[in-house]
Amino acid sequence: MALLVEKTTSGREYKVKDMSQADFGRLEIELAEVEMPGLMSCRAEFGPAQPFKGAKITGSLHMTIQTAVLIETLTALGAEVRWCSCNIFSTQDHAAAAIARDSAAVFAWKGETLQEYWWCTERALDWGPGGGPNLIVDDGGDATLLIHEGVKAEEIYEKTGKLPDPASTDNAEFQIVLTIIRDGLKTDPKRYHKMKERLVGVSEETTTGVKRLYQMQANGTLLFPAINVNDSVTKSKFDNLYGCRHSLPDGLMRATDVMIAGKVGVVCGYGDVGKGCAAALKQAGARVIVTEIDPICALQALMEGFQVLTLEDVVHEADIFVTTTGNKDIIMVDQMRKMKNNAIVCNIGHFDNEIDMQGLENYPGVKRITIKPQTDRWVFPETKTGIIVLAEGRLMNLGCATGHPSFVMSCSFTNQVIAQLELWKEKATGKYEKKVYVLPKHLDEKVAALHLGKLGAKLTKLTKEQADYISIPVEGPYKPAHYRY
Numbered sequence: 001m002a003l004l005v006e007k008t009t010s011g012r013e014y015k016v017k018d019m020s021q022a023d024f025g026r027l028e029i030e031l032a033e034v035e036m037p038g039l040m041s042c043r044a045e046f047g048p049a050q051p052f053k054g055a056k057i058t059g060s061l062h063m064t065i066q067t068a069v070l071i072e073t074l075t076a077l078g079a080e081v082r083w084c085s086c087n088i089f090s091t092q093d094h095a096a097a098a099i100a101r102d103s104a105a106v107f108a109w110k111g112e113t114l115q116e117y118w119w120c121t122e123r124a125l126d127w128g129p130g131g132g133p134n135l136i137v138d139d140g141g142d143a144t145l146l147i148h149e150g151v152k153a154e155e156i157y158e159k160t161g162k163l164p165d166p167a168s169t170d171n172a173e174f175q176i177v178l179t180i181i182r183d184g185l186k187t188d189p190k191r192y193h194k195m196k197e198r199l200v201g202v203s204e205e206t207t208t209g210v211k212r213l214y215q216m217q218a219n220g221t222l223l224f225p226a227i228n229v230n231d232s233v234t235k236s237k238f239d240n241l242y243g244c245r246h247s248l249p250d251g252l253m254r255a256t257d258v259m260i261a262g263k264v265g266v267v268c269g270y271g272d273v274g275k276g277c278a279a280a281l282k283q284a285g286a287r288v289i290v291t292e293i294d295p296i297c298a299l300q301a302l303m304e305g306f307q308v309l310t311l312e313d314v315v316h317e318a319d320i321f322v323t324t325t326g327n328k329d330i331i332m333v334d335q336m337r338k339m340k341n342n343a344i345v346c347n348i349g350h351f352d353n354e355i356d357m358q359g360l361e362n363y364p365g366v367k368r369i370t371i372k373p374q375t376d377r378w379v380f381p382e383t384k385t386g387i388i389v390l391a392e393g394r395l396m397n398l399g400c401a402t403g404h405p406s407f408v409m410s411c412s413f414t415n416q417v418i419a420q421l422e423l424w425k426e427k428a429t430g431k432y433e434k435k436v437y438v439l440p441k442h443l444d445e446k447v448a449a450l451h452l453g454k455l456g457a458k459l460t461k462l463t464k465e466q467a468d469y470i471s472i473p474v475e476g477p478y479k480p481a482h483y484r485y
Contacts, residue, residue: 014100017109025098035406038414050078058133060143066409084124089399132195141209150192201225203419225432243404244276247397255400261285269325323354333359341385355393441477
């Protein structure tokens with residue numbers, strides 16, 4: 001695809017796969033809105049006041065139907081928005097087309113190359129000569145990373161005249177990042193500094209991006225305030241745990257037509273994502289084995305009836321392997337070649353480095369057979385048997401299916417809206433320093449409350465005497481900040 005920005009008749013920039021899918025996307029967005037009460041409540045409560053008037057928001061988050069409802073909530077509250085996806089396979093092209101036509105600048109399509117992906121990220125951050133966005137909605141931290149790396153390179157260039165050298169790293173993706181920054185320095189040596197100065201803050205969606213933020217906070221390099229949305233209970237439990245119960249089996253069925261019942265499934269990691277995946281496989285009839293490093297998580301898995309073993313213990317017998325850890329090097333090529341014929345290997349953690357795709361691609365004599373997009377069979381020369389890898393080791397629930405259900409994502413994305421509102425409201429007060437924050441408990445509880453009516457729930461009310469007895473306000477928050485759900 002030619003990397004040229006296009007414009008709608010109204011002058012809005014975009015780059016998507018097929019604008020003719022916009023009507024289809026609009027119909028699905030309207031269906032999703034009914035299932036996303038938190039976001040629709042935000043529009044009703046905050047929309048009339050237009051609290052985001054004057055705000056320019058860049059998003060780097062899966063461009064799905066559910067994200068479309070988030071984007072249009074931000075615009076309904078007064079924001080201008082530019083958006084890209086945070087994964088080369090996760091865009092739903094009809095959603096991208098509908099938003100590009102109707103609401104916001106979108107640069108995303110399913111099946112981007114890495115070069116195209118980072119071009120889209122650069123376009124989402126490009127608000128013209130006046131600088132970058134005021135706010136970022138990030139998922140995995142790539143937009144945040146590009147600005148931080150850009151600022152660092154500009155400082156070196158100003159002091160020494162030295163340009164970034166893509167050959168200085170053997171990471172193919174980071175080579176692309178350095179190339180973008182290097183080429184930009186030649187035309188605007190202060191581009192990322194101008195972005196940094198404009199930025200009020202970022203709200204981060206997922207574990208990987210949050211880890212990056214805390215690392216930058218620890219070493220003193222974080223350039224702007226950040227709100228960790230990932231650790232809100234109404235995000236981590238609902239998106240990660242309950243979302244995976246739906247999207248893992250959906251992705252497996254769409255990609256491979258596998259019957260899960262009777263199979264042996266291995267879930268690597270038993271955090272919230274792993275718990276959701278293990279529960280989904282168990283409910284579908286699989287015998288589930290968990291791998292863990294954490295004795296507490298391991299004990300939780302055992303108490304739910306799952307066996308806890310090492311990957312080496314089960315690599316020969318399992319039918320389905322799911323990585324969920326957010327770490328790297330979880331399943332390596334030497335383990336993959338020991339697996340039974342047509343074992344399925346997939347990832348539902350954030351990035352593509354849980355599964356050793358580089359080792360697999362470079363294995364001498366290995367043969368890749370693409371069955372359909374995001375479903376590949378890799379055949380090893382010694383055995384003539386193969387494994388099935390989904391979404392090239394990236395998020396299979398979005399690469400091979402449509403991700404989590406709308407209701408679950410409403411919980412997650414309502415946190416994003418509240419975090420963005422909080423950053424923007426406090427932009428001139430100094431409340432938020434260049435640190436990482438979590439939303440306070442009363443806002444977490446508010447997000448949950450916004451979703452209860454949709455499910456027919458009615459809360460019991462505390463009396464004043466009962467509230468005093470346990471030393472909490474009648475209206476909440478009902479748990480201390482340190483409480484673990």
